[in-house]
Amino acid sequence: MAVDVLKEPGILDKKESELRAAFLYQVSNIPGGEKIKKCIQCGTCTGSCPVSYTMDVMPREIIALFRAGAMESILNSRTIWICASCYACTVRCPMGIKVTDILYALKRMAMEKELFPKRFPIFVLSKSFVYLINRYGRSYEAGLLLLYYLKTNPLKLFSLLPLAYRLFRKGRIAPFPARIKKRKELSAILAEAEVMEMIVPEGVYPAAPQKGHVLGLAKVS
Amino acid sequence: MSYLYYPGCSLESSAKSYDLSTRWVFQSLGEELVELEDWNCCGATMYMSTKETISLVFSARNLALAERMGGDVVAPCSSCYTILNKTNKILKENFILKAKVNQSLKRDGLSYHLKVKARHPLDVLVNDVGIDAIASRARHSLEGLNIAQYYGCQIVRPEGVFDDPENPTTMDKLFEALGGKNVYFPVKVRCCGGMLMTTFHEVALKLNKEILECAVENGADCIVTTCPLCQINLDAYQKKISKKFKVKVRIPVLFFTQLLALSMGSTPKEAGLDQNLVPVGEKILGGRL
Structure with missing residues (x-):
């Protein structure tokens, strides 16, 4: 894999330092997130991961790349999308690094910047899920899968029919969405939360790294 | 002692049998399960990977409702259980996010002060009932x-x-x-x-x-x-x-x-x-x- 590492050691380009600052802010929100500084590159996370065999960048390498100033390579990797959030790496990390939560932070950044192939499955699934629960307050499994396959691969729906039929006969598919009663109030809460999401408190956002300050970790704690 | 029951979305459709059997077990042991009123989706892993604050607001709304009713939440779905626990942990350690969440919840007159514990029925059955x-x-x-x-x-x-x-x-x-x-x-x-x-x-x-x-x-x-x-x-x-x-x-x-x-x-x-x-x-x- 081609990694666009520093052309000149210690100097990050503008985009890279912006990505880095955004990432450090996200990491600072994770309880215990500052431990990312302590990575010893032992590879326990990679070894513990049940799906690392199908990743292009190993979990260990994610932190190495971050240190090398290659945020873009991380955000373009397949790795952050394959993570099934099983937390095996998190509980085994000898330095207490919250690897899974860090991958969540990276996923959020990649989604925000739309750094993934078009009609990318996880993005579509998450968007459909968010749409449904914002609307009904509850998840609606049948609707979620329908939306997902319509947007990614409608033909696949036919191959799912036998399983859907079996589940339906067993009473395991709810044909209609369940809704909460206070949907209007929920929308008000969400509208406010949307505003809150945008607010980045002053002094928390770490400064972009300066020349000669390769790791740029000084402000996170 | 009664527990506030938070079934979660999948127990209403694909895992109905989990809902049925959990209620049956608790009832026959004489433990009261009161369903949390007007609960909403916990946000699951998918919301967490889209927006941070909003996903916390989603799960905190349930905790705020439980706080108002008074009692601990029992969540059989492992994912709900982890998300609720995680929300508690993040809000406890990050006062800015807690303020943001409470500011949003205020729109419906709710607030959350970290008084609710999220528990799994396995934990309740083995450690409380015995x-x-x-x-x-x-x-x-x-x-x-x-x-x-x-x-x-x-x-x-x-x-x-x-x-x-x-x-x-x-x-x-x-x-x-x-x-x-x-x-x-x-x-x-x-x-x-x-x-x-x-x-x-x-x-x-x-x-x-x-x-x-x-x-x-x-x-x-x-x-x-x-x-x-x-x-x-x-x-x-x-x-x-x-x-x-x-x-x-x-x-x-x-x-x-x-x-x-x-x-x-x-x-x-x-x-x-x-x-x-x-x-x-x-x-x-x-x-x-």
Whole structure:
């Protein structure tokens, strides 16, 4: 894999330092997130991961790349999308690094910047899920899968029919969405939360790294 | 003491049997489960990977409702359980996010002050009710039944609130006390792939194959689990896995409350066993059809 590492050691380009600052802010929100500084590159996370065999960048390498100033390579990797959030790496990390939560932070950044192939499955699934629960307050499994396959691969729906039929006969598919009663109030809460999401408190956002300050970790704690 | 019951979305559709059997078990033990009023989706892993603050608001709304009703939340879905616990942890350690969440909740006159604990029914049954109390109410021994105890990820990780993250034994002890035999099952906390079954199908099939194969090879009669997503992944794709990997797997996958209800004397229908895709055989029912 081609990694666009520093052309000149210690100097990050503008985009890279912006990505880095955004990432450090996200990491600072994770309880215990500052431990990312302590990575010893032992590879326990990679070894513990049940799906690392199908990743292009190993979990260990994610932190190495971050240190090398290659945020873009991380955000373009397949790795952050394959993570099934099983937390095996998190509980085994000898330095207490919250690897899974860090991958969540990276996923959020990649989604925000739309750094993934078009009609990318996880993005579509998450968007459909968010749409449904914002609307009904509850998840609606049948609707979620329908939306997902319509947007990614409608033909696949036919191959799912036998399983859907079996589940339906067993009473395991709810044909209609369940809704909460206070949907209007929920929308008000969400509208406010949307505003809150945008607010980045002053002094928390770490400064972009300066020349000669390769790791740029000084402000996170 | 009564518990505030938070079923979660999947217990209303694909895991109805989990809902039925959990309510049945609690009722017959004389523990009151009061459903949390107007609960909403916890946000799950998918909201967490889209927007941070909003996902916290989603799960905190439930905790705020529970705080108003007074009591701890009991969440059978492992994912809900982990998300609620995680929300508590983040809000406790990050006052800015807590302020943001409360500011949003204020729109509906709600607020959350971290007074609610999220608990799993397995934790409540074993640590509050007690294994002895459950065993004394058991009507049928599970003698001769070989069980593979599959915990999945989210119930013990990342925090391991009531059991060890690498080698949990709560469920093993419970079913051993009821007469069952626990088979050697080293993959008890391996990941089933969760939503990867939809997004990266092949990857998830392989993960499920490893779990199913391990149970079959070690002579288990059934797999018992605590998570709706694990149950449906392991239950629904056995034919496909057998064909694809040229292995022979056919093994019923039950929620732990289903087996518990059976041994406490419920009918198969009361335990929701008619909803299992791989039929639950005579050995588990013990001639009680």
